[in-house]
Structures are given as structure tokens and as C-alpha cells.
Amino acid sequence: MERIEKLLDVMEKENLDGMLLVKDANLRYLSGFTGSESYAVISKKGRAFITDSRYTEQAEQECPGFEVIKWRSPNPDLPETIKSVCDKFVIKRLGFEKNCVSVDLYEKLKNGLGDVELVGTIGLVEKVRSVKDSEEIECIKKAAEITDEAFDEILKYIKPGVTERDIERELAYVIRKKGAEDIGFSIIVASGKNSSKPHAVPSNKPVEEGDFITIDVGSMYNGYRSDMTRTVVLGKASEKQISIYNIVKKSQEESIKIIKAGVECKTVDKLARDIIIEAGIKEVFEYGLGHGVGLEIHEEPSMSAKSTSTLEEGNVVTVEPGIYIPGWGGVRIEDTVAVTKDGCEIITKSPKHLIII
């Protein structure tokens, strides 16, 4: 129950005597529930897991310590169910995830909860989740290990004429076959000119000799995800490709070197960017250098120029600088790393030299 204790501490600081949770990842983190479309109310006085007949048996098995309550006709509706839980736990100020609750549900709760005060919150559980314990890091490592093996296998599959979508489909298949619960997110395979779009959608374009091929891929293991990008060349690399690749590689490796607990996220982002600018490149990545990874593919902390976060031991973040030249192509190199007291551990282990297939 350590996770719930941490949340109760945060709630106390916010003057909340109850917290309504709707977001799947937060529910899974706190209760163990692996389904969806469910709700939980957490308070010092008790924990209720609210779901419907599709999930009640599963919730009873997966969520020890929670009282499982069934809603939906013929049972009472959701606001009425939440109201009765608030009454039972004597909740007067109920926090809710205002970036996850629909306006429709908010209005229903406002009308249905009587004198319970609704307080919109953002990121309370996410803040707790941003610091991983060793068990969580092990799951991310397992997800990364599967991805590394799958990446190695897919390199043998890539040949002139196979399409981006072929590569994507094969990679997803290999990841699942190797024991991942799922792919970690929609896989990106971007070749040739498409590689200048950071989040290109895999197309029916066949890969050709001389193409950069950017592959952004991860697996999910026990709910936890990994995230990795490698850019390879098919056939023979041009001098420009080698030079652009090595600038991104330097930016990525040097910024990983300064990561440790206590360093501000924006400092790492700036270093990665400065290395590319100093190399005389104008087409520097415009997104943040990285993001937390865990039960969600994008979570806290954000490693962007605007981030106010400072790295903590147990954060798991990506480092993914890139250069994207419209009409020509692009390079991104990304690793997932676990922040430690004195540095970081690189979790994704696929080779980082320019691979030429």
C-alpha cells in the first residue's frame, strides 16, 4: 500500500479528503486493475473500486484492499454510486483528474454529489508515478530487452522493396511473439524523405537503397513500456548522412552523460540542442528532448526547455534528439534511461553506431 500512502500524503497537502480516479494508468498503478472504464475513490477511511458487470470479477481478483462496487443499471448510476462512497468515507472535498474527466461526467457529478465539493487537480498520481521502484524498472528493462531483440531481428528483414508498413507489421509481430504484452505505442517506420517528419505514420512506400530508415519502437511488459529510436541506412550512406548522424549521436550521448538526480530537465534539453546548433545545423528538433516512460508512453517528468522539473532518482526518461531536414530526411536516436543518484543507467541497449544494412 506504499503507493496509496504516497498519494494520501499528496492529498493531505492539497486539503483533499478524497480522490476520484478515472485514468486507466493511475488506476492500474494504485489498484493493480488491468481493465478500463472504471473508477476508484481513495480516502484515508477506505478505498472503493467502482466498475460494472464486465469487470467486477476481475476487479475483485486484481484489486486487493479495495471494496469493489458495481454500478450501471440495474445498479445505481455513477454519480449516485460515487455519492454513496463519499458519504461512507465522510468525504467533503473530492479531488478529480480535471484533464481526464469529460465535461459530461463533470456536470453529472456537480449535479449528483450534493454538498461534496469537487476540486479539479492535475498530475497528483502522475507525480508519484514519476519515481519508479526497482520492480517497475525491472518491467521497463524487460520491455526494452524484448525490443532490442526484435530490433535486431527486423534488421535482417529490411531489404529494398519492403514497405514501411511491412516493417512495422513484422516488428509488432516479433515483439508480441517474444512475450511482450503488446507493442508499447504505434510504431514509427519512416524512410527516405519521410524520415524528416518526426512522427511520420508508416506508409506503403518501399524502402530504397540510400534511404535513412527511422524506427521508433517499444514494447509493453506487465503494463510498463520502453521507448527506443534508431536510424539506419539501407545500402550505402552518403557523407552528409554520416555527418548528420554523428551530430545527433554526439548530442544524444553527451546529454545522457550529464543526467543524474538533481539536474534540471531543461539543462539536459539545452545541452542536446546546443551541440546540434554548434555543429552549424539549423534544423534542430523542436519538441522536448525527452519524456518520462512507465505505465504510459509519455509521462512525467518532461525533459523540455520549458520544464520546471528536476531529475530524481527513480525517474525513467527518454533522450531523443534529432535533426529533421524537410525534403531530405532526418535522424533521431533515442534511449530510455533510469536516473540514479550519480548518473543514469541506459535501459535500451541496441547499438548506436550508424548501422548500414
Ligand SMILES: [Mn+2]
Ligand atoms: Mn519517445
